[in-house]
Amino acid sequence: MNFNPYSFLNKSILFIVLGLFFSCASKKDIVYYQNIDAINTSQNIASYEVKIQPDDLLMIIVSAEDPEIAIPFNLSTISTQNSSNLQLATGQQTIQSYLVDRSGNIEFPVLGKLQVGGLSRTEVLQLLKDKVGVYIKNPIINLRITNFKISLQGEVNVPGTYSVASERVTLIEALSMAKDLTIYGKRHNILIIREMNGVKSYNRVDITKADFINSPFYYLAQNDVVYVQPNNVKVNASAVGPNTSVIISAVSLLITISVLLFK
Structure with missing residues (x-):
């Protein structure tokens, strides 16, 4: 059987490139509310009310x-x-x-x-x-x-600041306003930044487990900031992206040298 160094080179580069951009994702990292049938919904949720804060x-x-x-x-x-036409103002x-x-x-x-x-x-x-x-x-x-608002950042499809008319919005409703998380968002490590009485707190929520429904962060407070962290695939892609051609060239050179040495 003849050894074709160029075919070997092309296949090696292909596998390396695919390895850079793809990794396995398990169901537990993607699906929401995975244990919802095993939890009891808290009765306190129905009586939730926001607290009045400075600058409201x-x-x-x-x-x-x-x-x-x-x-x-x-x-x-x-x-x-209110009118663009002064005569009709x-x-x-x-x-x-x-x-x-x-x-x-x-x-x-x-x-x-x-x-x-x-x-x-x-x-x-x-x-x-x-x-x-x-x-x-x-x-x-x-x-x-009248100025109840929340902000969503990171791996959501439409990041931004959203006004809320009802004064009562859940984390899931907020993520829906932003058209849900991207496939690259870490669903088990969502950060909620909240300020109460002048003190900021930093809280992590896992929406793959339904237990968060009973947490103090199921309902958002005014001015909450929700940040969705990118997963490793997105982080690695951002690091590799600008240098892809350099990496491929270097790997190609190493494979070529190896083929010549062992030919």
């Missing part, structure tokens, strides 16, 4: 049976112009928001400074009802965080 913008509206009585407890509205009324300061306080009409930082939405509503109730019988109070 709160829209608070106080209503009463007599609208005139509630006026002093509401911020005034401002008019804005129309005015729009926008309700002003309360900015939670670094100490967790807001300045509320009539009531003055109120400490709301660290309280849940329900707790703030109760606080306002108690204080406004001194002046208005059975006040109706609506509260909403």
Whole structure:
């Protein structure tokens, strides 16, 4: 049987290149919720509420049976112009928001400074009802965080910052907003950066195991940052990519020298 050094060279290069770009991925690294049938869903999830934080913008509206009585407890509205054609410009009324300061306080009409930082939405509503109730019988109070947002980075298909209207979003919903993870994302090591009361925490979540549904990070808080780390295939590809031609040339040279020496 004749030995063809050039055929051997071509096949060797092919196997080397394939080895650089492909590696085996097991089911346990890709599939979500693998043990979901074996866990018990926590009852605390249903009652989850975000906590008010510094820099939150709160829209608070106080209503009463007599609208005139509630006026002093509401911020005034401002008019804005929305139109590209000045001749057709129309005015729009926008309700002003309360900015939670670094100490967790807001300045509320009539009531003055109120400490709301660290309280849940329900707790703030109760606080306002108690204080406004001194002046208005059975006040109706609506509260909403208007700048609730989360950021997704790394190995997701559409990274970016997303506004959330509901004030209640799960990690899975957030990843769905970003069109899910890429195939290169580490599903068992997702980083969630969270700031509470001025202190940042760094937390890891494994979405291949359904246990995370009962964790404090199943629901995201406002301003959370979700980072999906690339797996080894992506890391190796990024390192090899710019130098692929050099590596192939070097390997080719070594194989050629070997063929000539042992011919």
